[in-house]
Amino acid sequence: MTAEMLAHDDELAIRFCGLSFATPLVLLSGCVGFAEEYTRVAGFSHRQTGAVCLKGTTGQARLGNPAHRICETPMGMLNAIGLQNPGVDYVVKHILPTLDFSETRFIANVSGSTVEEYVEVTQRFEDSPIDAIEINISCPNVKQGGVAFGNDPAMAARVVAACRAVTQKPLITKLSPNQTDIAHSAHCCIEAGTDGLSVMNTLMGMAIDAETRRPVLGNNQGGLSGPAIKPVALLKVHQVYQVAKRHNIPIIGQGGVSNARDALEFLIAGASAVGIGTALFYDPLICAKINDGIRDYLTRHQLRHVSELTGSLTLNSPARPPVSCGA
Template identity: 75%
Template sequence: MTTPDPRLHVDFCGLDFATPLVLLSGCVGFGEEYTRVAGFSNRDAGAVCLKGTTGSPRPGNVPHRVYETPGGMLNAIGLQNPGVDRVVDEILPTLDFSETRFIANVSGSTIEEYIAVTERFDDSPIDAIEINISCPNVKEGGVAFGNDPAMSARVVEACRKATSKPLITKLSPNQTDIAENARRCIEAGTDAFAVINTLMGMAIDIESRTPFIGNNQGGLSGPAIKPVAVLKTHQVYQVAREHGVPIIGQGGVTSASDAIEFLLAGATAVGVGTALFYDPLILPKINQGILDYLDRHGLESVSRLTGALRLNEPPVRGCGC
């Protein structure tokens, strides 16, 4: 097994990521789904975000849960998971922590549930904790917390008191002012951000006149949301950089060029999710593409790309442009 090029290493909340790529929550199960694919290796990722975990087991939403759309995919899994006790007691011991970093994803319907799940993961070998306050396909909690800056801050503050591990807040794009939400979360104690979660969307079967998704609506991921995700990443970066808070930029990454866009916009690491469904071996391709870019531009480290965006000068108002 080859070791990733040291030029790809990034520091994320004091954790050494071997590459800037992060496998996103909900796309790789609990870290084992793609390991059965010949040629796949978790070592090609700097970190793996485990599936969203709640206090008690959840069966998830009724089918259909996934629907392919032009340029993307709708999903409404509904946080199906076996509950935090089983994850900590039975699943974490099977993971190889020498391969990569593993990040837990904490979800809940109440602040008390977020606290309980966070405390359980705090007493585990997990490397960091991502709090999901932005899930668009459950009927309680989730996106309701994420779209209200005050409520977002309350969840972050509660989880901050429950763990000493690095805390990553996953932000919703379905809100009025994502930068303000980020500011409130920083004040509440978050160590990092994941930007963005999926956009809310719907697809309709015109013959039956019903939504394809059993939950009626779901989260849209894939290339269609990338321009929105890059912009939101840059908006959060304007707030986060003042406090040294790193960002996992995510949403529609399918190539090295996509990943580099997020890095330039302000991300320290880049999430890969939907692309894995059609190309499970995409990670080494993206890593090599980033290295090729570093070579072309004479850069010694991928970290030199973070926030290196050169904005165009805005047009002068009143000039008739």
């Protein structure tokens, strides 16, 4: 059975960037390693997903950041792993051959510290069986003093354009919320050639140990994920959708999804697919439950297909004109 056959005539099967997804659920990069960890859990199946994003991969192997790398927070989690990975050559030669491409789609996550490194890794995945490539533009640009690529729309577009030039595979750009105008950044990435958008990456945060008066994380700061960021993520998906829909660019909406209602909210806000991340750490079998919940919702609302939900949000009319900042 091929991945194409997985996307049968089902109310949850979707098309994303030209690929058939059996369900709208996508396992997020950094939460499932290189797709082998959760296969050891009884009852887990990649067939409950539309796609799996592999761990962030760089040109050369990286050891990652010093401990501590993880810190629980109220309704969330901070992480500062630091892109620990064995390097793209090892991934292509030794990991991809072990994946069962008949079960789901597999998406590579490309990371780097320079535009040249993004291009190098993308080129390597172009000559591999990977189904699509996600560009992680939240990485720091070492040539620009450590400023994250994703926090500068022009810089983000440059990375997308450079990767677009060396691959025919679908490109999905993962947008950072840590910027002034995420919709403008989305527009720039679309113009540069991205096929899809992933909204959003983690918010930057810090945890402090009051007794030692030092940051808990060895990297001082990290990315905040989990239910705490869902309201921000929903707004970012809605904002990006206003731009993306004009170009028929699909969105993977993500940020704090922990049940079917959360997933439905992201679809309604404008997502075509929904990313599952932190919730997998405490419920590895959550995808089956979310799929069942979405099916139940479709039945109750007499909808034939999950795609009918995408962008179906109706905004409230303001009771009075907004007050200007100068008032």
